[in-house]
Amino acid sequence: MYQELIATQQIINNYLLISQQLVSKQGQMDQKVQKSKIKQILTYVFSEDRLLGEGAFGVVYKGEDKNTKQKVAIKQISQSKFQNDPIVLKNLKREIEIMQDLKHENIVQLFNFTYTASNVYIILEYCDGGDILSLMKKNEGKRFSEEIAIKHFRQITEAFKMLHSKGIIHRDIKPANILLHKGIAKISDFGFARMLDQTNLNSQQKLTALGSPLYMSPQILSQEQFSSKCDIWSLGVMFYEMIYGRTPWTAQSQIELLNKINSQPLQFPSDVISSYNTKDIIVRMLKVQENERISWEEIFAHPLLSEEDQYVLETAVQNNISHLEQFKIIGLFNNNNQYYEFFQQQSQLQQAQKNQCILIDCVVLFHRNKYVLFNILASHICLLKLRSELPVSNEIFLSACFLYLKLFLGQIKSTAEALKGNEIFDPNFDQQDFQNYKNSILFQQSTSLIEQDFNKANCLYQQIISKIVNRYQIQIQQQQPYLSGEIQLLKQQLSNLYELDEQFMLFYNQVMNQFISAIIEKNNLLDIEHKKKLYTILKYCFIVQDFDAYFQFDASNPNIQQFLSFYHHNDQISFQELQKEVDIQIEQLLKSG
Incomplete structure (x- = not known):
C-alpha cells in the first residue's frame, strides 16, 4: 500500500509539472501573438x-x-x-x-x-522573386545561364535609360539591390542615389564614396572624381558575376581591390562559354579609365541590346563552333582508343573482316570530315557577321549561311540514312562486310557523332531560317507575279529543308557568286587583320566548290593525315601566302565570267 501511495504521488507531481510547463508555454505564445499583432x-x-x-x-x-x-x-x-x-x-x-x-x-x-x-x-x-544575389547563391555555380543573365541585364539597362535621362546616378548597383517580380528585374534601394544636372552627367565630380566596395568603380575606390559612368562599372561587375559566378576581382580590403584592378587585366573563365557580344560589352564597361569606358548611349545601342534574338543566334553559333573544335577531324590516328576497343570486342571476326570494318568506318568518317567544311564555313560567316566584320548585305549573308548549312545537313542526313538502311553504303564492300560493321562499336560511335553533328548544326540552321522568314515574310507569303526569281527559289528551298536537288544547286551557285563577289569588292578597303579573316572565308568558299582537288580517299592509306595537314597549313599560313593562294582563285573566277 505504501508503494502504491508513492507511485500515485509521483503521478500527481508529474501532472503538476506538465501543467506548469503548458502554462509557461501558453504565456510565451501569448507574448509572441502580442508582439506579432x-x-x-x-x-x-x-x-x-x-x-x-x-x-x-x-x-x-x-x-x-x-x-x-x-x-x-x-x-x-x-x-x-x-x-x-x-x-x-x-x-x-x-x-x-x-x-x-x-x-x-x-x-x-x-x-x-x-x-x-x-x-x-x-x-x-512588393517583389515576389527575391533579389538576384539570393537567387544566384541557389544555382549551380552561383550564377545564371547566359540567356537569363542577358535578360536581366537588358531589363536593368531599360531602367537606366530613364535614370540617365533624368540625370540620376544610383551609386550602389549590386545583385542584392536588384529585385525580381514575376521574372522582371527591378532596381531598388536609392539610398545612395544622386541627381546631377544633365550637363554634368559625363563630367567628373567629387562625390561621397558610397556603395559596396566589390562593385565600386576604381575612381570611387581611389576617392577621385567620377561621373555617371560609376554605375556603368558597377553594372558591368554585376553582369560579369551573373554569368561567371564571381566578381572579376576579389580582395579583403578596398586598397587590395584597387591594386588588383589596376594590375590584373580582366579575364574570362574558360569553363563558362559566353558569346562575343557579352564579352565585348563587359570589357568596354570595365575599362579602368573613365574616358575609355563605354558611355550609356553606346550601351543602349550595343548589339547585345539592339536585337532581341541576337543572343539566341550567337549561342547557336558558339555551341556549333565548340562542337566543331572538339570533333573537327575524326578517324584513324586520332581515334585509336576506339579501334583498340573494337578489336577487343569483335574477337569472333577474322582479321580480314576486322580490317574491312575499319576501312568502312574510315570511308564514313572521310565523307563526314569533308562535309564538316560546309559547317565550319557557315559558322564562321555567322560569327563575322555578328561581330560586324562581314561586308555583305544581310540578304546575301542569310542566304549564304542557309545554303552552306543546308549542304552540310543534307549530306550528313543522307549519310546517316544510308548507314541505318539495309542497302550497302559503298559498292566497294559486300553485304556481309557492311553487316559486320553495323554490329560493331565503330558503327555506334560514328553514327552517334554524325547525329551530334546534325543536331548542333541544325540548331543554327533553324535560327538562320527564322531570320530569313522574318525578313522575307511579306514577299514569301504574297503569291504575286512580280516576286523576283531569288525569292521564288528561296521560298522553294525553305519548303524542302534538307533536300539537295537541281534547283538547290542552281540557287546555291547563284548566291555563292554574289557572296564571293561582295567580299572581293569590299576587301581592299580593310586592314590586314580583317583581310586575313575574309581571305580565310574566301579560301574555304573555293575549297567546298571543288572538294576532289583537295581531298581524296585512299584505301591503301585510309588515315586522316590529309585533313590534319590541311588544317595545320591553314593555322600556320602567313597573310601573304594566304593572299597569294586566294588571289589565284579570284583571278580564275573573274576569267570564267
Whole structure:
C-alpha cells in the first residue's frame, strides 16, 4: 500500500509539472501573438512576423493595402537612426525625392511614405522573386545561364535609360539591390542615389564614396572624381558575376581591390562559354579609365541590346563552333582508343573482316570530315557577321549561311540514312562486310557523332531560317507575279529543308557568286587583320566548290593525315601566302565570267 501511495504521488507531481510547463508555454505564445499583432500604417497593414529583410538602417515587412488588397513591402526605419547619424536622414530624404519621380517597370515603385514618433515608414512595390544575389547563391555555380543573365541585364539597362535621362546616378548597383517580380528585374534601394544636372552627367565630380566596395568603380575606390559612368562599372561587375559566378576581382580590403584592378587585366573563365557580344560589352564597361569606358548611349545601342534574338543566334553559333573544335577531324590516328576497343570486342571476326570494318568506318568518317567544311564555313560567316566584320548585305549573308548549312545537313542526313538502311553504303564492300560493321562499336560511335553533328548544326540552321522568314515574310507569303526569281527559289528551298536537288544547286551557285563577289569588292578597303579573316572565308568558299582537288580517299592509306595537314597549313599560313593562294582563285573566277 505504501508503494502504491508513492507511485500515485509521483503521478500527481508529474501532472503538476506538465501543467506548469503548458502554462509557461501558453504565456510565451501569448507574448509572441502580442508582439506579432497586426499593425496599420495609413491604409496598409502588416505583422512583424512577415519579415522580408533586415539591414543596417531598418527592416522590411510584407504588407497589404486594406482597400485594394495589393501586396506591398513596408520599410520601417527607427527615428533613433536619424538622431545617431544625420546622414541617414539626408539620404532617406533624397531617396524619397528621387523615387517619387520614377515610374518604370524595371524600377521598384514608391507608393507612399509616412512617419510616427518612433519610426519612418516607406511603402514600396512588393517583389515576389527575391533579389538576384539570393537567387544566384541557389544555382549551380552561383550564377545564371547566359540567356537569363542577358535578360536581366537588358531589363536593368531599360531602367537606366530613364535614370540617365533624368540625370540620376544610383551609386550602389549590386545583385542584392536588384529585385525580381514575376521574372522582371527591378532596381531598388536609392539610398545612395544622386541627381546631377544633365550637363554634368559625363563630367567628373567629387562625390561621397558610397556603395559596396566589390562593385565600386576604381575612381570611387581611389576617392577621385567620377561621373555617371560609376554605375556603368558597377553594372558591368554585376553582369560579369551573373554569368561567371564571381566578381572579376576579389580582395579583403578596398586598397587590395584597387591594386588588383589596376594590375590584373580582366579575364574570362574558360569553363563558362559566353558569346562575343557579352564579352565585348563587359570589357568596354570595365575599362579602368573613365574616358575609355563605354558611355550609356553606346550601351543602349550595343548589339547585345539592339536585337532581341541576337543572343539566341550567337549561342547557336558558339555551341556549333565548340562542337566543331572538339570533333573537327575524326578517324584513324586520332581515334585509336576506339579501334583498340573494337578489336577487343569483335574477337569472333577474322582479321580480314576486322580490317574491312575499319576501312568502312574510315570511308564514313572521310565523307563526314569533308562535309564538316560546309559547317565550319557557315559558322564562321555567322560569327563575322555578328561581330560586324562581314561586308555583305544581310540578304546575301542569310542566304549564304542557309545554303552552306543546308549542304552540310543534307549530306550528313543522307549519310546517316544510308548507314541505318539495309542497302550497302559503298559498292566497294559486300553485304556481309557492311553487316559486320553495323554490329560493331565503330558503327555506334560514328553514327552517334554524325547525329551530334546534325543536331548542333541544325540548331543554327533553324535560327538562320527564322531570320530569313522574318525578313522575307511579306514577299514569301504574297503569291504575286512580280516576286523576283531569288525569292521564288528561296521560298522553294525553305519548303524542302534538307533536300539537295537541281534547283538547290542552281540557287546555291547563284548566291555563292554574289557572296564571293561582295567580299572581293569590299576587301581592299580593310586592314590586314580583317583581310586575313575574309581571305580565310574566301579560301574555304573555293575549297567546298571543288572538294576532289583537295581531298581524296585512299584505301591503301585510309588515315586522316590529309585533313590534319590541311588544317595545320591553314593555322600556320602567313597573310601573304594566304593572299597569294586566294588571289589565284579570284583571278580564275573573274576569267570564267
